Amino acid sequence: MSPEFIQGIVVFVLAAFVGFEVISKVPPTLHTPLMSGANAISGITIVGAIIAAAFADGAVAIVLGILAMVFATINVVGGFLVTDRMLEMFKKKPVAKR
């Protein structure tokens, strides 16, 4: 295995552990927004899509790359916006009268 690949595995495992730890105690109220937010982050594949589209050699690869970019951008933009819309409603309300 190449050193880059091994380094990638190291990064992967460490990041996974961080992911496990960062989510340990979330109130059920926030499960939906959290899922939505995490889903937006998984749109990081947009980075791969840009690179794939940019370095595509040949028509098929370009089409696949652009399609990947469109898909990933829908995921990113839509994901963050919809999460924000959900969370906007959670903002501190003035305490109930009485």
Place this chain on the structure above:
Amino acid sequence: MITLLYLLAGALFIVGLRGLGSPRTARRGNQIAATGMLLAIVVTVYWVYDHSPNDEGLSALWWVILVGLAIGGAIGALLALRVQMTAMPELVAAFNGFGGGASALVAFAAIVETGTVVATDVAYATETEVTVALSIAIGVVTFSGSFVAYGKLQGIITGRPVALPGGPFFNLILVLLMTAASVWAIVWNEPLGYWVLAGIALVLGVTGVIPIGGADMPVVISLLNSLSGVAASMAGFVIGNQGLIIAGALVGAAGFILTVQMSEAMNRSLANVLFAGFGTEGAGPIDAGDRPVNSATPEDVAISLNYAQNVLVVPGYGLAVAQAQHAVRDLATALEERDINVEYAIHPVAGRMPGHMNVLLAEADVPYDVLLDLDHSNPKFANTDVVLVVGANDVVNPSARDDSTSPIYGMPILEVDLAATTVVIKRSLSPGFAGIDNPLFYMPSTMMLFSDAKGAIENVTEALLDL
């Protein structure tokens, strides 16, 4: 330097995810994560510019990137801003499907022409080919699985579990076939193997999700979200990009923890959700037989509410479908003006996603501090005069507590039957997602108001104001 900036983006994702875990910091957390994403995109575009081979290719390249981002951004923004709050779960499923599909496409774009890693020009080593296969397999399963989940929640595909020939073994065989296709592609250097792999993965996404009932879709979407993270991470290995590996692994792990927490909220194991085909038996309309049902009018309900001191509202999916959250809020205001104490009992899986009800009620300006969770609601029912069950069913089914033969036995429920009077607003006696009968409907202390949630609540409010 580039790697360090990706690391910074990864750090912003981590801080953002942690912020999302607490009500006060959630919105900022999301914004921090979005900032991380923007950073990652800008860094990538710069990197592409820096590494582009020649000048005349450059302008075409910008067009490709610009057009891709603009189209995707416009579609995403349009969907996100126009969706009804009630349709949130299926929209998350759809977004997730796009993300998984993108990861698979990245892997395809990388191998389709040359058999070398596009970005680095290094000939494929076996380990990279393995990540290509994983990226395609996981990405495509996420893609088709998410859209089946979307279809189930939208009602395009039946929400009931669909039994497969051979049950889980059917899918096991598909997984074995996918492994064989991958070996064919990698060991024999046969690119066709990747396409076969994608074809089978497309089927597996469908057959993996379709046997699962609509009520369990939130768990499935969460799991698919976790998978799309893993797919992104694998795509990162394919093109040698650490930013992708970090963020993908992060979401993969975080999404998995969230999935387990959701299953636990339903008192079931993840394996049980995925393979049990919950509610396959006993489907179809339930025959009420000759059991007596107290059918009430809005006036009857208004009168009992008027003489109550403590009222607990139990919202469910029916409230979401009917968009009744504002009507409920109006009724609560009318009751509060009569010095009647109104609180809301929220079951963790009420609606179609954990937290779904909180989102809807927050939209209707219901204050956060009158929303009670399961543990705080259940001790209150015995001292509650009137419980108003609005379009909820399985989460208030006493069978889960009393009947050890019931398929939902052991699931935590809101014990609304302990209250002096329980009003159930529901269109009919038909069963909920679990497909089982609810003895609550036939109890002497239960009044059934057969109507859609919004109309019923409005009529009750009107009747109350007329008293």
